[in-house]
Amino acid sequence: MGFHILTESGPLTLKAGERAKVAFTVTNGLGSDVEALLRVRAPDANQAWFTIAGGERRRFGPDATQNITIELHPPNNAAGGAFPFALIVADEKQPEEEWQHGPELTLTVTPGDPAPKSRLWLWLLIAGAAALLLIGVGLALCFTVGPCASGPGLGEACAVDEPRCDGDTLECTPLDMCLLKLGATGCKTGATDCSTGFCKDAACVAPPAIGEPCVEGNCAADDLLVCPESTCLGDVGAAGCTDDKQCLSGWCRKTETPARCAALLAPGEPCTEDRCQDARCLSGHCRAPDGAACTHDNQCESEGCVNDQCRRLPGVGQACLAGRCEKSLACPIDRCLVPLGGSCTSAPQCVTGNCTGGRCQDIPGVGQPCNGPCDGTLKCVNHVCKMPEGGTCGRASDCELGYCDGGVCKKRVAVGAACVGAQDCNHDQICQLDARNGNKTCRKKIGETCNAPAECGSLNCTSHRCVSKAGQECQNASQCGLSEACVAPMSSGPKLCMLENDAYCGHDRQCASLWCSQTQCRASTGHCTNNADCPSDFECKANVCRVRLGSYCQPSADLCEPLAAQCRVTGIGQSGAVCKTKSPPAPPGMCVLCKSQHGTCMNTIPCVLPPQWPQVWRNLHAVHVLNKPGLEARVADDLLDRLRTNRNDLMRRVLSPNP
Structure with missing residues (x-):
């Protein structure tokens, strides 16, 4: 703030009658255009030795710098000595408040060359006569006009100490000039007779403050006060406002001391009241309407800044706008969807495609609750994800059809259904040959759960388990299970229920052939492809089971090597x-x-x-x-x-x- 005065000159020494120049640089630090007054402060007796080149007024722009030159010219008869001087710069509108004293320099004057002695008496005579003449005229004027009896008058140079301004209506301003005091009369409108700088109705008045009527289109010498019409209004930072109307911005921030005119808040700035510039105070921030320029979402009412412009962001189900959606929405497939955990009313609203309990949930897997699509090929059956037919499974509840056979979801085959081979039955069933009628039907295996004997291939359901009758004594085949015969394994022993060839078995003792190979009763001399197809004491030779070397054989019947x-x-x-x-x-x-x-x-x-x-x-x-x-x-x-x-x-x- 203020003026900045610099010089590179140091002490000067001149002979009486010589001339010199001193350069100064002056910078306007008031931040606005200024009409400046320039003065040289020097002893009153030597004031005439100093002249400002170019005049004593300069117009400065904001932060402008000008070169000011002071010309020094002590007269030929100047007495020798040291004389201090300095440059003073003041704002014409408020000289008492905005003025600056530059560096003080010293001019040392030495006596000039003496005049020829032969003519000295003549010059002294002439000077004496002139002095007497001047004294006479001066005394006449002084006593007729009156200044000899008082100090400097209006507009004349003065000093704080001596000489003082004449009368009670004048005062010595910082520019060392006598001007009319506040309230004094006799000033001229538009003139600078008043120390306040304002003359209204021929009287010096105080500078109009913020909110007061302008004087001749001017306000107090304050860069923050302007007169756009007829009232002084404050620009941003002007102090002393009491009402919003006194500020150009329309906002007098009274929370400060003193209250000051404040700039309206820009979009995006925090706010507690509607003091926003081209925006509204929403959710604690100034928000600009759609179409306004922006750099961030919180600057916009719609909370969407797209391509440096406030835009209304699309909602659920709408196409994304430059990859953007309303807050809390996602844009996975160029469409705005609710992310995992968000509120929803239907499955299509969710990124996962699963809206359960009013929330977007993960895509459910096998056995998990569902209210829409399930993961992969799963189906939502009675609000539970199930594996379709042909899918892998670990338990029956995993399958849509309610049946898991060997790790694969299948249709359950009813007990008693006709079959050709094991592949036509469930994994817990066998394709059982009924020795009584020659038909093959699906029956439950030994050890599987059952509710009735007819479900079991053995026709024996004990404690809800299919139990084999093989090994039980019998009189005829009707007392045995399906694919069982009533035979005597020994010539002298009783008849026992024994499984026929190709029947499902778990041990040799269950088979009439006394040979269970790969869970199937086989003829001891039957066709084979490898040793596994033959009884334990046999081996496969030329696709026929033959007794191994070292094993029991029946000389009359068994085939030997x-x-x-x-x-x-x-x-x-x-x-x-x-x-x-x-x-x-x-x-x-x-x-x-x-x-x-x-x-x-x-x-x-x-x-x-x-x-x-x-x-x-x-x-x-x-x-x-x-x-x-x-x-x-x-x-x-x-x-x-x-x-x-x-x-x-x-x-x-x-x-x-x-x-």
Whole structure:
């Protein structure tokens, strides 16, 4: 604020009669156009030595800088000595408030060259006469006009101390000039006779303050006061307002002390009352209407600044605007949707496509509640996501059809439905052959839950579980389950319910063939592709199950390895006797008991088992497979009877050294 006065000059020394110039730089720091007054402050006796080149008035623009030159010219008769001087700059409108004293410099004057002595008396005579003349005229004027009896008059130079201004209506201003005081009369309108700078109705008046009528279109010497019409109004920052009408902006901020005129708030600035510029105070911020320029969302009423312009953002279901939507909405597919967790009324409003309980939820998976689309290929069935037919599953409740078969959702096949193979039935069922009528139907497997015997392939439902009848004594097939026959596994034993070939089984003892291969009863001499298709004591040779070497065989019926098979019957012959085919060969597959001589089996010695021996072997095999309590005693008794009957013949054949 104010003026800034600088100079690069230092102390000056001149001889009387010499001339010099001193340069100053003056900068207007008042922030507005200024009409400035320039003065040189120097001792009154030396005031005439100093002249401002170009005059004592300058017009400065805001922050403008001008060069000011002071010309120094002490007269030829100037007495020697040091004389201080300085440049003073003041605002013409308010000289008492806005003025600045520049750096003080010193002019040292030395006496000039003396005049020739021969003419000195003449000059002294002339000077004396002139002085007497001037004194006479001056005294006459002084006493007739009156200033000799008082100080400087209006507009004349003065000093704070001496000389003082004449009379009580004048005062010495900071510019060292006598001007009329506030309230004094006699001023001229438009003139600068008043120290206040304002003359109204020939009287000096105080500068009009904010809200007061202008004087000749002017207000107090304050850059923040203007007179747009007839009243002084305050610009932003002007102090002393009491009403909004006194401010150009229309807002007198009375929360400050003193109250000041304030600029209206720009869009986006915080607000507590409607003091916004081209905007409204909404939600604590000034908001501009649609179409206004903006740089941020909070500057707009719509809370949407798109491409530097306030725009109304699209709502739910509407197309996105430059990728933008209303607050709290998302734009995943160029359409405004409610994000996860947001409020919704229907599934299409949600990014996830799932509106449950008035909130957008994750896309539900298998078994989760749903009110719309489910994840992937799942279906929403009775508000629960289910896997459709053919989908993977872990339990029946995962499936739309309510049935999970081997990890795949399928249609449930009713018990008793016709079938051709296991693939036509549920995983807990088998395609069971009914030995009574030759039909195949889906029945529950052994161990599955049941409510009636007819649901089970075994026709036996005990404690709600399908239980096999295999192994139970019977009189005829009607007492057995489906695909079961009532057979006697031993010649002397009771009849038992045994599974027919191709029936579902869990153990050899359940099958009439005494062979359960891959959960299916098979004929002991049936067709095979590998060893797994044959009983444990058999192997697959040329796609036919044959007794393994070292296993029990039935000489009259079982197929043996063509070249050799070991018939091991406890108590008969020597341990390790090898059975080979006769030469010429016996009928294919016949196992023939041979005699051992010195530990070597002689294939030249033909020998055969007694007629009863095949049944003895079968009984022994049945005891081994069935593992049924009580059978051992029956077989043992039967074996002893047969041994007693054939003892002599058997021993002769076995022990004889010759054929």
